[in-house]
Amino acid sequence: MVFWGVAAVLGLVFVASLSIGRYGIGFFDTIKILLSRLFPIQQTWPDMASAVVFEFRLPRTVAAMLVGSALALSGAAYQSIFKNPMCSPDLLGVSSGACVGAAAAILLGGGSVLIQGSAFMGGILAVAITVMIPRLMRNQSTTVLILSGIVVSSLMSSVMSILKFVADTDTQLAEITYWTMGSFATVTFSDMLPVLPTILVPVAAILLMRYRLNVLSLGENEARSLGINIQAVNGIFILCSTLITASCVCLSGTIGWVGLVIPHTSRMIVGADNKKMLPIALLLGAAFMVLIDLLCRTLTAAELRIGILTGIIGAPFFIMILIKQSRNLR
Amino acid sequence: MILEVKNLSYRYYNSRTIFHDVSFGLSKGEVLSILGTNGAGKSTLLNCIANLYRPQSGEILLHNKPMTEMHMRDVAKVIGYVPQIHTPAYAYTVREFTVMGRTPYIGAFAKPKKEDYRIADEALERMGISHLSNKAYTEISGGERQQVTIARVIAQQPQLILLDEPTAHLDYGNQYRVMQMIKKLADEGFALIMTTHNPDHAILLDGKVAILNREGLLSVGLAKETLQKETLSTLYGLNIKTVYDEDAKRNICVVC
Numbered sequence: 001m002v003f004w005g006v007a008a009v010l011g012l013v014f015v016a017s018l019s020i021g022r023y024g025i026g027f028f029d030t031i032k033i034l035l036s037r038l039f040p041i042q043q044t045w046p047d048m049a050s051a052v053v054f055e056f057r058l059p060r061t062v063a064a065m066l067v068g069s070a071l072a073l074s075g076a077a078y079q080s081i082f083k084n085p086m087c088s089p090d091l092l093g094v095s096s097g098a099c100v101g102a103a104a105a106i107l108l109g110g111g112s113v114l115i116q117g118s119a120f121m122g123g124i125l126a127v128a129i130t131v132m133i134p135r136l137m138r139n140q141s142t143t144v145l146i147l148s149g150i151v152v153s154s155l156m157s158s159v160m161s162i163l164k165f166v167a168d169t170d171t172q173l174a175e176i177t178y179w180t181m182g183s184f185a186t187v188t189f190s191d192m193l194p195v196l197p198t199i200l201v202p203v204a205a206i207l208l209m210r211y212r213l214n215v216l217s218l219g220e221n222e223a224r225s226l227g228i229n230i231q232a233v234n235g236i237f238i239l240c241s242t243l244i245t246a247s248c249v250c251l252s253g254t255i256g257w258v259g260l261v262i263p264h265t266s267r268m269i270v271g272a273d274n275k276k277m278l279p280i281a282l283l284l285g286a287a288f289m290v291l292i293d294l295l296c297r298t299l300t301a302a303e304l305r306i307g308i309l310t311g312i313i314g315a316p317f318f319i320m321i322l323i324k325q326s327r328n329l330r
Numbered sequence: 331m332i333l334e335v336k337n338l339s340y341r342y343y344n345s346r347t348i349f350h351d352v353s354f355g356l357s358k359g360e361v362l363s364i365l366g367t368n369g370a371g372k373s374t375l376l377n378c379i380a381n382l383y384r385p386q387s388g389e390i391l392l393h394n395k396p397m398t399e400m401h402m403r404d405v406a407k408v409i410g411y412v413p414q415i416h417t418p419a420y421a422y423t424v425r426e427f428t429v430m431g432r433t434p435y436i437g438a439f440a441k442p443k444k445e446d447y448r449i450a451d452e453a454l455e456r457m458g459i460s461h462l463s464n465k466a467y468t469e470i471s472g473g474e475r476q477q478v479t480i481a482r483v484i485a486q487q488p489q490l491i492l493l494d495e496p497t498a499h500l501d502y503g504n505q506y507r508v509m510q511m512i513k514k515l516a517d518e519g520f521a522l523i524m525t526t527h528n529p530d531h532a533i534l535l536d537g538k539v540a541i542l543n544r545e546g547l548l549s550v551g552l553a554k555e556t557l558q559k560e561t562l563s564t565l566y567g568l569n570i571k572t573v574y575d576e577d578a579k580r581n582i583c584v585v586c
Contacts, residue, residue: 083419142419211441215433217420221382222413226486227406227434272420275441 002270006280010065010287017061017294018053025049060184061290063192067184067248068258068289070199072281074241075259076266077206080213080274081237082131084142085267086321088259089123089245092145093152095256097126098242098249100156103163103176112194112250120198120246126152127242142325182253182306184293195247202240206278209236213274255289255306257314262288264321331355331394332408332489332521333379338388340371340378348374349546352388354538356490356521361512361537363553364525367566370542372525373494379523380411380492392490406434410488412479415499421466424478428454431485446485453484457511473504480511491515493524497531509534529557529583533572536580541565557581 019030029045033053036043043050075088082092089095101122105115133148134140160180167173206213212233215223220230248255266281292313296304339350348371356362366372377383379390381397390397392408410431418427431453432446442450454460457477462470467478476496483491493512497505509531516522516537526532532539532553539553541561549556562570562583572581 080420085419208439211436212438214422214426215430218418218430219416221377221380222411224382224402225380225406225409225411225413226430227403229402233438267420271426272422273426 003279003283006269006283006287010283010290013287013290013294014061014065017064017290018057020294020298021052021057023048023052025052059188059192060293062189063184063187063251064289064293065286066192066196066199067252067255068262068285068287068292069282070203070244070285071248071255071258072262072266072285072288073203073206073278074244076263076274076278076281077213077237077241078259079263080217081234081241082145083217083219084145085264085325086142086146086260086318087149088257088263089241089248090153090254090256091260092149093126093130093156094123094242094245095249095254096153096156096160098123098246099179099254100159100163101125101246102179102249103160103167106172106175106179107163107167116194116198116247116250119250120243122156123242123246123249124239126156127238129155179249179253182255182310183303184252184306185297185303187252191251195251198243198247199251202243203282205240206237206244207282209233210274210278213237213278217274252306255310257310257317258285258289260321261310261314261317264317331357332392333523334389334391334394335379336389336391338375338378338385338390340374340383340385347546349542349548352548354540354548354550356523356538358489358519358521359516360521361516361535362523362540362550363532363535363537364523364540364542365527365529365532365565366525366542367544368527370544371546372542375542375548376492376494376523376525380409381405382411403434406486406488408489410483410486410491412476412483412491412493412496414494415472415475415479417468417475421468423464424454424459424462424467424470425450425464427467427478428482428485431482434486449487450481450485453481454478456484457481472499473501473507476500476504476508477511480508480515484515488520490521490523493522495525495527497526497528505531529562533557533581533583554581557583 015027015030019025019027029049030053032041033045033050035041071089078087078089078092079085098119101118102115105118130148130152134144137144164173164176167176212228215226215228216233224230262285263281266277266284270276270280292306292309296306296309333356335352335354338352339347341347352375364372364375374383378385392400397405429442429446429450432442432449436442454463457480459474459477459481462474462478467475496508500508512522512524513535536553538550539556540548540550542548559571569586571584571586573584575582
């Protein structure tokens with residue numbers, strides 16, 4: 001029931017995103033334009049409308065759906081593995097680590113494969129450092145992991161500044177800056193192709209193994225006593241989530257807060273059980289991202305950055321969760 | 331014999347030996363209470379048996395098979411573990427929490443099936459807490475949470491149940507109720523091991539008792555015979571005597 005409700009919302013947002021913009025297209029015209037590719041429908045709209053939908057709005061809308069749902073899922077996985085509802089790819093430093101990786105590859109003049117691989121290595125390195133600090137402190141509390149993530153994030157942004165400093169201002173700097181901003185403005189279908197497998201395969205893996213997340217979220221000892229090979233299963237989930245985050249960074253730059261806000265909202269709707277929660281997070285993440293992208297390009301004359309809106313929504317949300325969690329913080 | 335522990339030794343990396351040369355066995359329907367002072371290593375011993383810690387030397391056999399050679403999932407079908415009460419990060423319902431006991435029987439890509447939910451519901455009914463089924467695990471009381479965790483371990487259908495200080499953080503009444511539950515489980519054929527700080531609980535269970543002393547040596551015997559004045563006084567460094575109570579029909583420990 002809830003699932004189809006959220007799916008309907010996603011459908012509405014999807015069509016709205018294709019209709020609304022500087023060049024307005026009627027809601028039903030948009031549906032007809034979409035269907036005309038599949039079925040023979042008499043054209044009643046100007047060629048311009050069809051071009052706007054397919055050339056401009058469809059690629060960025062699809063990219064927003066892909067990134068929104070993937071980041072929501074990787075956030076949900078991180079939250080269960082670290083049994084910490086305040087985790088997300090950006091708060092753990094994975095996003096900024098991936099960003100550094102991508103920037104380093106650009107500086108070295110690497111192609112898209114190298115950039116993607118390097119982004120992934122950066123993400124893995126960042127999450128490794130973030131997880132290592134609480135281990136060294138022998139303090140596995142929620143607070144320490146978050147502080148650790150903040151430290152790693154700011155370390156990564158410092159490295160980022162160095163990379164920007166040494167970058168060629170005419171060519172590389174613009175490209176690197178693009179990565180730190182987060183935007184769907186210039187995404188094309190051919191940009192999506194190389195990251196598609198590294199997003200879809202880990203997303204499918206997380207979805208298939210999602211019941212394990214319930215057990216993992218009880219903590220290492222309990223999961224082990226229930227017969228789960230913690231090292232292997234945690235490793236798979238961290239690998240998948242990091243791969244997703246790095247791929248999303250390669251496609252659209254760093255986009256914060258989605259991985260935190262969406263799993264939380266989904267939990268409020270259907271409860272904590274990852275079996276039900278993950279599919280909802282998938283749809284809700286897609287709808288949320290498309291809506292944010294729509295607002296970014298329609299609210300003001302010049303396009304807003306994605307990060308501005310997600311931050312305005314995400315930061316108060318984080319404070320709310322913090323207050324809700326305050327009794328569990330040590 | 332379900333469990334056989336042979337010459338088990340454990341020490342933390344670069345630290346003192348927690349226990350050494352620990353040996354004992356446990357059969358169907360037997361209860362073993364592990365007593366020891368704070369920091370003696372009761373929980374460490376329990377965690378070794380639970381396959382959570384790896385002992386430096388010695389062997390743990392489950393049905394005559396070395397545990398180290400068994401798949402983790404197969405160990406979990408024999409041994410169930412009830413950790414100390416704690417609040418999980420997420421508000422799973424009691425039913426969802428209980429069905430997690432079925433994990434060793436569920437494949438990596440699978441979800442619990444109708445049959446698993448039936449077994450979980452049955453376990454909740456057996457503990458008399460079916461009414462909690464749809465409540466959030468994070469919002470029930472400590473005593474109820476302990477009962478739910480025991481329901482989960484029943485749903486796991488093990489032969490040996492380990493309980494780490496099952497009475498910690500519980501009020502007097504709930505402590506007694508948990509002891510009654512443990513006794514009932516033993517009567518139903520489960521073997522049980524629990525750690526406790528209360529020798530009266532070991533006497534109440536009337537099974538085997540193991541005392542882990544500061545030197546890391548474990549002595550095992552029958553609770554009735556072992557838990558006497560001298561042993562208890564040396565263990566806790568107090569003057570403790572045992573008094574027989576006619577109504578309770580058992581010994582009671584008193585500090586003089």
